[in-house]
Amino acid sequence: MEKFSIQKFDTPEPDKRMIKCYLRDNGNSEQIDTLINECADLAREVFDCRVCSAEFPVAISESTVDFGFASVESASLAKHLAGCDRAVIFGATVGLGIDRLIMKYSGVSALKALCLDAAGSDMIENVCDLFNERINAEYKSTVSRFSPGYGDLPIEFQRDIFNALNLNKNLGVYLTEGMQMTSSKSVTAIIGANNESN
Amino acid sequence: MNDGYETKAALLAVKENCSLPVFVTNAYNDDERLLTGASPEAMVAMLEGLGADAIGLNCSYGPDKLMGVIRRISAVASVPVIFKPNAGIPCVRDGKTVYDISPDTFAQYVLEAVDSGVNIIGGCCGTSPEYIEKLRNGIENKTRIDETEKNLTVVSSYSHSVVFGERPLIIGERLNPTGKKLIKQALLDKNSDYLLKEGRSQQEAGADILDVNCGMPGIDEREMLTDTVYKLQAVCDLPLQIDTSDFSAMESALRIYNGKPVINSVNGKQEVMENVFPLAKKYGGVIVALTLDESGIPETPEGRLEIALRILETAKEYGIGKKDIIFDPLTLTVGTDSTAAQVTLESVRLITEKTGCNTVLGVSNVSFGLPGRGVINSAFFILAMQCGLSSAIINPLSPEMMGAYRSYLALRGIDKSCLDYISYVKSREGEQTAQTAKTQEGDTLEKAVIEGRKEAAALITKELLKEIAPLDIISEKIIPSLDIVGKNFESKKAFLPELLLSAEAAKSSFEVIKENYTSGAGGGRFTVILATVKGDIHDIGKNIVKLLLENYGYKVIDLGKDVPAEDVLKAAKENSARVVGLSALMTTTLPSMEETVALVKKELPDCIVVVGGAVLTAEYAEKIHADAYCSDAMETVRYLEEIE
Known part of the structure; x- marks a missing residue:
């Protein structure tokens, strides 16, 4: 494991149009727009965006990918990482605060809970994008990020990533028996890269 | 550890199985809380209550970022305090992971903490024998400050x-x-x-x-x-x-x-x-x-x-x-x-x-x-x-009790410059004005429900109850209005947020009715058990289904999320439920969905099982022998109306 780091990201401005998309709201009700604004503000206050990452070697043989700390059987990942000699593996989260807010409002207003959920989903994607940009700038070439559960990469591989990066301790994110993360607005992913850093 | 609840479990486990002294340290964030939210004072209160013998912090950041936390712990702890930070936060420099606090700076901060009452010191990630040696040398000239009983209730x-x-x-x-x-x-x-x-x-x-x-x-x-x-x-x-x-x-x-x-x-x-x-x-x-x-x-x-x-x-x-x-x-x-x-x-x-x-x-x-x-x-x-x-x-x-309380604090000078008193009175006045502004001349319950105005719906319902029987309000005003929005939703003229606004307005109207009539105010339809299956912790969709079903008069027993199959069966039996509704969002929890359907169908063959959720399809529902698949909350309402 090389280049282990924990980075904190300043919370980007929530994208209200994206929240509307998540809600599948194509209308233009002023009442709903006000509610989206209100929820975006509430969510913004509790976001605590962090990424824990490290670089690992990649060795591919047929459909097996070996990262040094674990190897995994996945034809789609092997194909995706073809040509990469290393990968940046990361865990990202926007923190537990958003889950608490969602729970707090779920008994009061299903719509508010849904809005907050959308704000959380949008924010974690934002954080991954920001981190991805940093990585793209760091390496000569990278491929797009790939997460456990996608294609034929078993969701159980998430457990190996959690252990390798010690995400319980470093991000305060936990994995349930059913492979779901708490806080729920969290992501684990692999970014394939090659060549030395710039 | 970086979570209070987990720390409690660990401390209880140790205490129940061994009599050795227990030292407890937690990893704090740079906002002076645990990653899961506990303040240093909350941790000290809980851990001392559980009988920890020494309390403090380790890991996470360098001592420079944690001085605030360690001072706060020292200020309230009655047991010895431990300080064992990292040599900074791990970052990448010239392609290598480094911790950015030098042994000298590290020792300077940690030794300063000793003066504010820390009794046990050390280093966590990124430190080396060199760091510890600096601490050891620096401690020679220090006098240990013994812990004192803080006597805090x-x-x-x-x-x-x-x-x-x-x-x-x-x-x-x-x-x-x-x-x-x-x-x-x-x-x-x-x-x-x-x-x-x-x-x-x-x-x-x-x-x-x-x-x-x-x-x-x-x-x-x-x-x-x-x-x-x-x-x-x-x-x-x-x-x-x-x-x-x-x-x-x-x-x-x-x-x-x-x-x-x-x-x-x-x-x-x-x-x-x-x-x-x-x-x-x-x-x-x-x-x-x-x-x-x-x-x-x-x-x-x-x-x-x-x-x-x-x-x-x-x-x-x-x-x-x-x-x-x-x-x-x-x-x-x-x-x-x-x-x-x-x-x-x-x-x-x-x-x-x-x-x-x-x-x-x-x-x-x-x-x-x-x-x-x-x-x-x-x-x-x-x-x-x-x-x-x-x-x-x-x-x-109670406005009387809180009014008396706020007044007392102001009069005794506890509420400096009467700021809390002023904001309390203002918020009460604000509430009263808001209440009167919520309804307009000629407003109807139907309009309030369709437009999704909860406060108005509640106020109008209060007035209506003086003249109309609760069941008539439900069947003649609320349900028809919900139906209009529901049909618009089904024909894609209204969107999910609008449907939910109306549903919430209807709910606030029901709540007023319930406050006045505890029995017979529901729609009197059959009982439905709702649950998100074991292993799945996503329940927003299920909550939306619940809201709509309750609006339409079904008695909903919501078992929550991550519910084992046996609990679903038990609730269905105890409540003689006609319908069980199950939801799952993740593919990984589909086996659990299948298992729950099988158990309910085996034990209660007449009970109707409806399934839904992002990963479900009508084909899959059929494959696992569920009676129906509903793609959204409105469809669930329609299905239940159909089988009634």
Whole structure:
């Protein structure tokens, strides 16, 4: 494991149009727009965006990918990482605060809970994008990020990533028996890269 | 560890299996909280309550970022304090992971912490023998500051601590079935939403602590109290007061509680002390001690003081100090005994003076049997605070009580520049204006529901109830309006948020109806069990289905998320449910969905199982032998109407 780091990201401005998309709201009700604004503000206050990452070697043989700390059987990942000699593996989260807010409002207003959920989903994607940009700038070439559960990469591989990066301790994110993360607005992913850093 | 609840579990596990001293350190964030939200003061309160022998922090950041946390721990801890930070945060420099604090800087900070009361030092990630050597050399010239007993009467939730004695505290009384028909009904129906709503509204009204009592005939108090405490802490961050006379319920709730609670209560009876004190010693807690014993409640302040002193002595034998006892000298009814209030007030004064302990009163008992109870309660409350009362169990939603409280704090100079008083009065005035502005001339319930205006829907319903029967309001006004929005949604003229706004407006109307008529106000349709299957923790979609089904008059029993198949079956059996609705969001939980359907169908072949959720399809539903697949909440309503 090389280049282990924990980075904190300043919370980007929530994208209200994206929240509307998540809600599948194509209308233009002023009442709903006000509610989206209100929820975006509430969510913004509790976001605590962090990424824990490290670089690992990649060795591919047929459909097996070996990262040094674990190897995994996945034809789609092997194909995706073809040509990469290393990968940046990361865990990202926007923190537990958003889950608490969602729970707090779920008994009061299903719509508010849904809005907050959308704000959380949008924010974690934002954080991954920001981190991805940093990585793209760091390496000569990278491929797009790939997460456990996608294609034929078993969701159980998430457990190996959690252990390798010690995400319980470093991000305060936990994995349930059913492979779901708490806080729920969290992501684990692999970014394939090659060549030395710039 | 970086979570308070996890730390509690670990500490209990160690304590239950070994007698060695236990040192507990946690990893704090740079916002001076654990990653899961606990403040240093909350952690110290809980860990000291559980009997940790030394408390502190390790890992996470360098000492430079953690000086604030370690000072806060030292300020409140009565046990030795540990400081073991990282050599900074790991970052990448020139392609290598480095920790950015040098051995000299590290030692400088850590040694400075020793001067503010840290007793045990060391280094975590990124440190090396060189760092420790610097500490060792620097410590030679230091004098150890011994830990001191801070004597704080303190309780905590998962997020923060609350200290008795700084200003009178408000303990919200409403989560108690005694005399409250809606709470009784909610407990019988296992309707935790209603209980959670009561918790939240008391917090918003200014409560510092919430009393939780689930004791009533016909329910399993141990199960209900544990469940309510567990769920309350997910939606409300106030410390809780566990209120029960059932020792097994008490232990179960103390075990599940994430923090240091108030325990309500012990009294001078030998048997009660023998049961409560060992639990308080094991799990930690501030104990409410009632000044009564085998011979009843003494008639004089001196008699009540005598019991208080005896309770303190017995507590001491169990290793429980004065700081963890607050006395309740008991409020009796002034309507039947004109000296009753005077004796209570004098007892508060005397016990405070002679024991140095904090006090608590359930205030409203004073007015039992009298008219205009709020008036006399608030006057008694002010007198009691003037006698030194440190906390009161009251209804924080009562304007009279909170008005008296805010006034007292302003008049005594506790509320500096009367800022809290001013904002309290303004918010009350604001509420009143908002109430009147919510409805316009010619507004109807139909319009309010269709346009999704909750406050208006509630206000109009209140008016309508004076003239129209509740069932007629539901069937002639609410349901047809919901149907209009529902049809627009189905034909894609309205979107999900609009459907939800209307559903919530309808719900607020139903709530008004329920407050006035507890029975027969539902739509009288059949019972539906809802659950998100085991392994799945996503329940937003299921909650939307619940909202709509309730609106359409179905009796919904919501089992929550991550529900084992056996629990679904048990609830379906107990409630003779006609329909079970299951939801799953993740592909990984589909096997669990299949297992639940199979179990319910095997044991209850006539029960109809409906499934839904992001990963479900009609084909999959058929494959696992579910009776139906519904793609959204409206479709679920339509399906149930069809099979009725």
